[in-house]
Amino acid sequence: MSEQDQSLSYRGRRLLVLGVLALAAAGLAVRAVNLQVLDKDFLQGQGDARFLRVVSEPAHRGMITDRFGEPLAISTPVDSVWANPKVLILERDSWTKLARALRIKRADLERLLVARQHKEFVYLKRRVNPDMAQRVSELEIPGVAMAPEYRRFYPAGEVTAHVVGFTDVDDAGQEGVELAFDERLRSIPGAKRVIKDRLGRIVESVERVREPQPGEDIALSIDLRLQYLAYRELKAAVRRNRADAGSAVILDVHTGEVLAMVNQPAYNPNNRSKLKRSHLRNRAVTDVFEPGSTIKPFTVAAALETGRFHSQTPVDTTPGYFRVGRKTIHDFRDYGLIDVSTVIQKSSNVGASKLALAQSPEHLWKAFASVGLGESTGSGFPGESGGLLTDYGSWRDIQRATISYGYGMSTTTLQLARAYAALATDGRPLPVSFLRRSRSEANELATLYEPAFSADSLHAVRGMMERVVAEGGTGTRAAVSGYRIAGKTGTVKKSGAGGYVEDSFIAVFAGIAPASEPRLVMVVMIDEPRGEKYYGGVVAAPVFGKVMAGALRLLDIPPDDLPSMPGQRLALLRGDGGAH
Known part of the structure; x- marks a missing residue:
């Protein structure tokens, strides 16, 4: 081949290669235009579909406070550990480390992942503490990530547990105020679009899709100071008397607000791992009992309303018992001929029975029903019992007699407190x-209700109840220095399957303070005291006295019985006890 032919062949090959390269470059240019311009939106969408996610943005549940703004239930931000089972199932070598960090058994983790291996989301542990969240994050295991949530915390613990209640793992109310006002407290989560990395971690927030809406804050009527005080004294009394349970309620008589409500046994809402279901009950609202002699002031008030009795009307209780049909009603001892006021002071069953039998069944029933006995208190608290007050049409004489001293009917601690609040005000x-x-x-x-009793009858009954707390009465241990206290003791035999059980009692005290211008009502119930004494005046009355002494001081309620204060009587006699 000549030199000229070789040159032509070389140029031809070079042109061919250049042509191929040019065609390839043109193809790449066309493809680039296609990807970057024509198919940009489609491809961007495909990429976003792999890394762009819409995630829930939690909002906190409403805070619950006492009447002065002290927090009783708050929500704090925490992390929950979640996983993509499709990814984590392939990281078997990391399971042991992950299970150790979560403080769960590896077998439980494996069982969870295998059961959901075709899913893309599963919670491994909800609402973990910050230390655990950090340990899990540091492992950097593919398919494991954190989700922000809120955890409910109760600063007062068991002191307010029965009132406030608690929420479940999904932050829904389960007990108490948390359940009663769940719709108001509940938050509405928001939503935002984010970009996640291969480990499922959020690397960029793109946009907010929906604003999160926090729940409504709620201020309760509870005064946390009084709540602590009542809780401490009730707990001590239940332990001291080796009782099964106890309840106490304090009401503001002018507004009907619950200022304190405590129960024993209690529970810690922040740690429910070993919780007994029986401890969940708010016994002051759910548990009913026969109120015993604490009903006698209402029996006497009803008798005064007939116009045939007054505080000095004689009542013969001789010889200390009274037969009604085939049943015999007994007093603690023979009080002889006493007046109506002494029926209250000495808690005479015979005297109360005779007063009840002197009234028509309808009149007595209306007196009880008109103060709220036998019906719900209107609190709206979950699980509240309405008690029992049977219709007077079925009463025989023995029912009318026994109901006069609190047997054959039932009430809750809260319901009895409400009735006493009516007795403390205008009925x-x-x-x-x-x-x-x-x-x-x-x-x-108040305009929706008719007074149960006249002002004269109410004033007279409160005066009789003051004699219960004074020397010679059954409730002297409820006395508060410097204040006039009106109250009534109750010692009730508990009923069982075959009737009333021997040596099984409920001790009750209900009282009003100050008696001259009532502000507070408190009812204390101790179930099954097993100490040397079981009487209401010995077991329940001291709780009232200690709590009420602190409550009157904390609320700055002025004394109405200054001569009874230590040292004050001497000052008054000297004439130097007046204002300066």
Whole structure:
């Protein structure tokens, strides 16, 4: 081949190669235009579909506070550990480390992943503490990530547990106020679009899809100071008397607000791992009992309303027992001929029975029903019992006699407190409230009710009840220095399957303070005291006295019986006890 032919062949090959390269470059250019311009939106969408996610943005549940803003239930931000089972199932070598960090058994982790291996989401552990969340994050295991949530915390613990209640793992109310006002407290989560890395971690927030809406804050009527005080004294009394249980309630008589409500046994809502279901009950609201002699003031008030009795009307209780049909009613001892006031002071069953039998069944029933006995208190608290007050149409004489001293009917601690609040004011049984209520709101509610008793009868009965706490009465241990206290003791035999059980009692005390211008009502119930004494005046009355002494001081309620204060009587006699 000549030199000229070789040159032509070389140029041809070079042109061919250049042509191929040019065609390839043109193809790449066309493809680039296609990808970057024509198919940009489609391809961007495909990429986003792999890394762009819409995730829930939690909002905190509403805070619950006492009447002065002290927190009783708050939500704190925490992390929950979740996994993509499709990814984590392939990281078997990391399971042991992960299980150790989560403090769960490896077998449980494996069982969870295998059961959901075709899913893309599963919680491994909800609402973990910060230390655990950090340990898991540091492992950097593919398919494991954190999700922000909120955890409910109860600062007062078991002191307010029965009132406040608690929420479940999904932050829904399960007990108490948390359940009663769940719709108001519940939050509405938001949503945002984010970009996640291969480990499932959020690397960029793109946009907010929906704003999160926090729950509504709720202020309760509870005064945390009084709540602590009542809780401490009730717990000590239950332990001291080796009792099964106990309850105590304090009401503001003018508004119907619950200022304190405590129970024993209690539980810690922040740690429910070893919780007994029986401890969950708010016994002050759910558990009923026969109120015993604490009903006698209402029997006497009803008798005064007939116009045939007054405080000095004689009542013959000789010889200390009284036969009604085939049944015999007994007193603690023979009190002889006493007056109506002494029936209350000495807690005479015979005297109360005779007063009841002197009234028509309808009159007595209306007196009880008109103060709210036998019906719900209107509190709206979950699981509240309405008690029992049978219709008077079925009463025989023996029923009318026994109901006069609190047998054959049932009530709750809260219901009895509401009835005493009516006795302490103008005889109108205001609905009970766990939320703050103003005096004007209470006055408006009061117009819906008729007074159960006249002002004269109420004043007379409260005077008789003061004799219960004074020397010679059954409730002297409820006395508070410097204050006039009106109260009534109750010692009730417990009923069983075959009737009333021997040596099984409930001790009760209900009282009003100050007696001259009532502000507070408190009822204390101790179930099954097993100490040397089981009487209401010995077991329940001291709880009232200690709690009420602190409550009156904390609420700055002025004394109405200054001569009874230590040292004050001498000052008054000297004439130097007046204002300066």
